[in-house]
Amino acid sequence: MIEQFINHNLFKKGVERFLANDPQLVLLEDLLFVHPMDWWQEIDWEKPGIYLLSGGRQIGKTTSLKLLIREKLLKKEFVPKQIFYLPCDQVETHQELTRLLRSFLEDVSVTQRKFLLMIDEVTYVKEWDRSIKALADEGWFRRGFCIITGSDSAILKEAMGRFPGRRGEAQKTDFLLRPLDFGEYVALVAPPLFKNPDQKSEELLSCFDNYLRCGGHLKAINDLHQKGEVLPATHQTFEQWIQGDFEKKSKSPHHLRGVLKAILETSGSQVSYSSLTQRMGEISKPTFMDYTGFLERLDILFSLEAFDQNRRIGFPKKARKFHFWDPFILETTRRWLEREGLVSPSIDWEPIKVESIVAAHFKKRFSTFYWKGKGEIDVVVVRKKETLFLEVKWTQQSRTWDVNELKKHKNGVILTRQPTPGFLSDIPLRFLPSFLVEHS
Numbered sequence: 001m002i003e004q005f006i007n008h009n010l011f012k013k014g015v016e017r018f019l020a021n022d023p024q025l026v027l028l029e030d031l032l033f034v035h036p037m038d039w040w041q042e043i044d045w046e047k048p049g050i051y052l053l054s055g056g057r058q059i060g061k062t063t064s065l066k067l068l069i070r071e072k073l074l075k076k077e078f079v080p081k082q083i084f085y086l087p088c089d090q091v092e093t094h095q096e097l098t099r100l101l102r103s104f105l106e107d108v109s110v111t112q113r114k115f116l117l118m119i120d121e122v123t124y125v126k127e128w129d130r131s132i133k134a135l136a137d138e139g140w141f142r143r144g145f146c147i148i149t150g151s152d153s154a155i156l157k158e159a160m161g162r163f164p165g166r167r168g169e170a171q172k173t174d175f176l177l178r179p180l181d182f183g184e185y186v187a188l189v190a191p192p193l194f195k196n197p198d199q200k201s202e203e204l205l206s207c208f209d210n211y212l213r214c215g216g217h218l219k220a221i222n223d224l225h226q227k228g229e230v231l232p233a234t235h236q237t238f239e240q241w242i243q244g245d246f247e248k249k250s251k252s253p254h255h256l257r258g259v260l261k262a263i264l265e266t267s268g269s270q271v272s273y274s275s276l277t278q279r280m281g282e283i284s285k286p287t288f289m290d291y292t293g294f295l296e297r298l299d300i301l302f303s304l305e306a307f308d309q310n311r312r313i314g315f316p317k318k319a320r321k322f323h324f325w326d327p328f329i330l331e332t333t334r335r336w337l338e339r340e341g342l343v344s345p346s347i348d349w350e351p352i353k354v355e356s357i358v359a360a361h362f363k364k365r366f367s368t369f370y371w372k373g374k375g376e377i378d379v380v381v382v383r384k385k386e387t388l389f390l391e392v393k394w395t396q397q398s399r400t401w402d403v404n405e406l407k408k409h410k411n412g413v414i415l416t417r418q419p420t421p422g423f424l425s426d427i428p429l430r431f432l433p434s435f436l437v438e439h440s
Helices: 002-008 016-021 024-027 061-074 094-109 128-137 152-162 182-189 191-195 201-214 220-226 232-248 253-266 273-280 285-297 327-340 349-363 430-439
Strands: 048-052 082-086 117-122 145-150 175-177 301-308 313-324 367-371 376-381 387-393 412-416 422-424 427-431
Touching: 002 094, 002 253, 016 024, 016 061, 016 082, 016 427, 024 061, 048 061, 048 152, 048 201, 061 082, 061 117, 082 094, 094 117, 094 313, 128 152, 145 152, 145 182, 152 175, 152 191, 175 387, 182 191, 182 201, 182 220, 182 349, 182 430, 191 201, 201 220, 220 232, 220 301, 232 253, 232 285, 232 349, 253 273, 253 285, 253 327, 273 285, 285 301, 301 349, 301 376, 313 327, 313 349, 313 367, 349 367, 349 430, 412 430, 427 430
Parallel strands: 048 145, 048 175, 082 117, 117 145, 301 367, 387 412, 412 427
Antiparallel strands: 301 313, 367 376, 376 387, 422 427
16 A cells, blocks of 8 residues: 555665655755755654644755655664655545555554654645544554644644644654745855855845845745746746645635735735725635635745734734745745736835845744834834844835834834944944844
């Protein structure tokens, strides 16, 4: 039964054959830049159990699993018989999933107690959690490691919540992959700049301009650095997976485009779900919220709530600001909707991308909001000992009347394109690319 998946389990026909011919490992050979993708270094390999890896499509989940297999085989910590990688796009039902997993587990238990089982994109299989729960109740995952991946992080975590006491004893069992932020991008493509971001501002600015085009997705990064542009086929691949994931949930492609248009045109502005629904004009508020919620679970979008300074948390019922996690995904969406005649080709998207880059950079690390008083502040970052108030001024000249709200707060910073530090109304001006690298 497992033989049908042999192309992804070539190590069972020999480790050398796997290293030379595995589909994901072969693709890596042609790339100029490859970041480690070694999230699994944080697993406690003395504690078997069920581990979860989530992240958007094309982010490297499958590739990272193949790198994990390579690592464990080369270090001889597992033998081929103990490992099985299962791509769930080829599995129809939870009954079939159970049969496949049980076949492997029973086979490996004949001679070996421990195992490394990887179930990739499990949410393709309806009611997949029934299979995992049944096998967990039989005690299989007290003997070996089961790594489950999926793109819909909320669905995965909700299902995992139904496995109390069945996931093992490890402290850290959940992992998340996201696109590289700007600091991580610089560390990958120009390590000397990462170590000394203030010494070569022109080179760092060039790096940032490149990041605006390729973002933090490995395929787009290598397109740009090897071929001089992000290829149209790469944009199309990401467009297709966004549409495909919605179609799998029986959601309307037409409504998806309408929701993305409303979000894109208001990106970085304060909006309510009611105003977004009225702007689109075709679906109800609950349906709009369902679509944006799914886009957030796929790590395409995120939102910032208004900041409650007294409690240092957000106001969930007030207007929020939507951002794209990655400038490449924003650019893919823009191209797609522009081709459909839904957005104007004359809009300058660069300031919107830059503000989203800053918001996403800190959202990955800290509780992050925006400020709304008499004026507005783009990004509020809550850290243990301080709160940063960040205003992004990328293409427009900063003027005193732009920063009246910022002057009311300690730790206010204006982030600009200009590499020379200075002050505006006693507020420090910082070179935006350097500031992001320093806070990586």
